[in-house]
Amino acid sequence: MNLALIVCLPIIAMLLPVLTDRFGRNACSLATALAPLLALLLLLREAPRVFAGEVLVSHWDWLPGLGLNLSLRLDGLGFLFALLILAIGLLVILYGRYYLSNNDPMGRFFSYLLLFMAAMLGVVLSENLLLMMFFWELTSLSSFLLIGYWSHSSEARKGARMALAVTGGGGLALLAGVLLIGHVVGSYELSVVLQSGDLIRAHALYPVLLVLVLLGVFTKSAQFPFHFWLPHAMAAPTPVSAYLHSATMVKAGVFLLARLYPALAQSDLWFWLVSSVGLTTLLLGACVALFKHDLKGLLAYSTISHLGLITLLFGLDTRLAVVAGVFHIINHATFKAALFMSAGIIDHETGTRDMRRLNGLWPYMPITATLAMVAAASMAGVPLMNGFLSKEMFFAETLQQQVYGSASWLVPLLATIAGMFSVAYSLRFINEVFFNGKPVNVPHFPPHEPPRFMRVPVEVLVVLCLLVGLLPGVVVGGLLAVAAGAALGGDLPEYSLAIWHGFNVPLLMSALALVLGVLLYWRREPLFRWAAARPEIDAKLIFEAAVQRVGRAAGRFTLLLENASLQRYMAWVLVSALVVSGSWLLQLPVVQGEVALSPIDPFTLLAAMMLAVASMATVIWHHQRLTALMMLSVVGLLVAMTFARFSAPDLALTQLSVEVVTVVLMMLTLLFLPRQTPRESNGLRRARDLLLALGSGALVAVLTLAVMTRPYETIAGFFLENSVSGGGGTNVVNVILVDFRGLDTLGEISVLAIAGVAIYALIDGLQLRRPQFDVLGQRWARGSHLLMLINLSRMILPLALLVSVFIFLRGHNLPGGGFIAGLITAVALILQYVASGEKWTTQRLGVNYHHLAGIGVIIAGVTGLASWLFGYPFLTSTFDHFHLPLVGEFELASALSFDLGVYLTVVGATLLILANLGKLSNVHVQGERI
Secondary structure, three states, rough: HHHHHHHHHHOOOOOOHHHHHHOHHHHHHHHHHHHHHHHHHHHHHHHHHHHHOEEEEEEEEHHHHHOEEEEEOOOOOHHHHHHHHHHHHHHHHHHHHOOOOOOHHHHHHHHHHHHHHHHHHHHHHHOOOHHHHHHHHHHHHHHHHHOOOOOHHHHHHHHHHHHHHHHHHHHHHHHHHHHHHHHHEEEEEEOOOOOOOOHHHHHHHHHHHHHHHHHHHHHHHHOOOOOEEEHHHHHHHHHHHHHHOOOOOHHHHHHHHHHHHHOOOOOHHHHHHHHHHHHHHHHHHHHHHHOOOHHHHHHHHHHHHHHHHHHHHHHHHOOOHHHHHHHHHHHHHHHHHHHHHHHHHHHHHHOOOOOOOOOOOOOOOOOHHHHHHHHHHHHHHHOOOOHHHHHHHHHHHHOOOOOHHHHHOOOHHHHHHHHHHHHHHHHHHHHHHHHOOOOOOHHHHHHOOOOOOHHHHHHHHHHHHHHHHHHHHHHHHHHHHHHHHHHOOOOOOOOOOOOOOOOOOHHHHHHHHHHHHOOOOOOOOHHHHHHHHOOOOHHHHHHHHHHHHHHHHHHHHHHHOOOOOOOHHHHHHHHHHHHHHHHHHOOOOOOOOOOOOOOHHHHHHHHHHHHHHHHHHHHHHOOEEEHHHHHHHHHHOOOOOOHHHOOOHHHHHHHHHHHHHHHHHHHHHHOOOOOOOOOOOHHHHHHHHHHHHHHHHHHHHHHHHHHHOOOOOOOOHHHHHHHHHHHHHOOOOHHHHHOOOHHHHHHHHHHHHHHHHHHHHHHHHHHOOOOEEEEEOOOOOOOOOOOHHHEEEEEHHHHHHHHHHHHHHHOOOOOHHHHHHHHHHHHHHHHHHHHHHHHHHHHHOOHHHHHHHHHHHHHHHHHHHHHHHHHOOOOOEEEEEEOOOEEEEEEEEEEHHHHHHHHHHHHHHHHHHHHHHHHHHHHOOOOOOO
């Protein structure tokens, strides 16, 4: 339960910042910090068990048939990332309280932040891969809201859209990879997947699933060639950059590398793909960062470079490289969050982030300068800093790897070059901001130190950088051991976190990187002139152009299929059906199977002939709209009678109810349509339509004969046998809808509710005007409503409502149910709108039908969730028998509540669709807009 609370607390508290924003910045910040603080305490409470090597798992069945369970897992790796998410999240909340201006809606910002925090916690604590995918996509959506928080800025909007497109696309690839893993292993639970590494690597689908998973990893962690979104995400407020782009979102990709390392690594394909992409990203980010003039731009590319370093470590073929990768995750999160916050302070106090204008800030901001210089030294890998330790481990592992065979010497060489550039851009950050002359045209002059508590988060992080650098074994030794052990899925290799390992090659590589980095920065002018002469590649312009090209191509393709011709749409559908089904039928040696046809009795023959005649009459008189509607209603009535003839009373009642609703809808819309349909088709089109109609009719007849005369397997027996014992009802159809296939029904009523809202919005936005004359050219009568229709509709209403209640209550054991009862209620109410007008009906109805559909879906969903309280899967139903005086014994099933949700959804959606058209009865002025 603690694990679930850790994930859920930020979601539960999402509304607190919005509600407390009116009480001031302090109240809003404190309310925001409550949930992460409680979650952090719950996490630390489990620390002794995690450090003892336990793996804590919480499991609740949700959709076990699909392999989707609410399973959470806390091991050393999950503990490390959850600790970073919550601890740095609290620091960011404190920092954001002072960073955001009075014009920024703080409550909304912190609500988005809590949503993102919950999503990240879900990713790192998920035991089920499908559940992890849900939270993975939620990180993309919530980061979109955070990056685009300053929606008035076009740069923020474009950066948010780019991040969502890239990470969302990678998420789709990752989902496909996860589904393949589940297919290969037979489970989505990490406990099973991590033990199935040999099975996965030996499977023929391993290369495919590995590439798909790595696409998700590389897009999320800004690896080449998907790195371009991260610099443009710097348009977000600095608290977002300090949180998302140092310790959380961009770390989700490398977290997944570590999490799936036991299952997917230990293959040549893994080592080649991961190490090559990581090495390329490491070099590219380090080189580009040196030439960026914007503080956050420099830090963005340095983040890309360090993420490439971590990725490269997971791609090397040594177990100690994984330990180094986990260690650098810790170190990078601390010094990079401190640097982003320092950059935000500088921007906040000076009004600019341009290093060409930011010079000589040391006299004005000495404390901030000291903190930033310590963090930058850690980023450069200066001795006695935490960054030095993990970078030296990195250099050591580049010497041990043999990924590239005889060319493996290139890896330590390129790693040293990347380290050299890292020193150079860190030195530039220090020198060109705090020294190197005086400020030039700074908007806020003279700058000064920030508010005291705005600097506290930076101080905490910088102290951690120093403590880890000086006392690594004491400060992070235990945490690193359990996290790396969980990533490796086995025993840890021998390693030492000592500050001094003697004179060795890794130390020489570190010294070379430091010396060459200083020389590179000292002789930077030729490099900067060379870079300025090169044409800049703007990833944003390339991305926008690509989006526009895709949009134009999609538009052209859409025009081929959607040209607003219903006739052509139907023709394509029928041709496709003829080709697909006809090709299958041609493969049959004999059309008719061995099952004998049932004899035709006179009643069935008469009904079939009437059905054919009514259908033909509809086609022949389709130009006469009212006549065609009458014939079409006859067809619907005959279909309902056919269902009744074949012992399907539920289908018959449903068909009859739907037919009534359809006729009412069509009658309401006929007022706006001409009396006759114009003849639009020429002779060739009519001939084409005739051939398609004959071919489709023949296909359906032959297909029906072929299918119905062949034996087939059916699961009807299962439902017949278990309807009473499993669902508590003798009406098998209703039990299937609200019990056995309740999830399908929940999805269907959700779609119905959405469709009702959409159609309501479309009708409400139409510029409808009542015709001034009837079909005979006479003006409409001035009378308001027909007295006979008013009296009849009001007499029918109580009877119809009584019938609908009867149909609803009997539905579990006799023909009926919520769907049919809902249609009956809706039609009875629609008649009131048509007969008496919207104003009269609304005043007396006392119920806002606009909310009914949503309430119905909520009731159905809550009914399904209630089963969790008793430890059963989602939508598990139950029933029992009760005895009351006078009433006697009766049965009550939980499915009745679900059916009530169906009933309300049907009533609400139908009224949303039809009641707006019923407003016609309010209009008395000729040509008045509806």
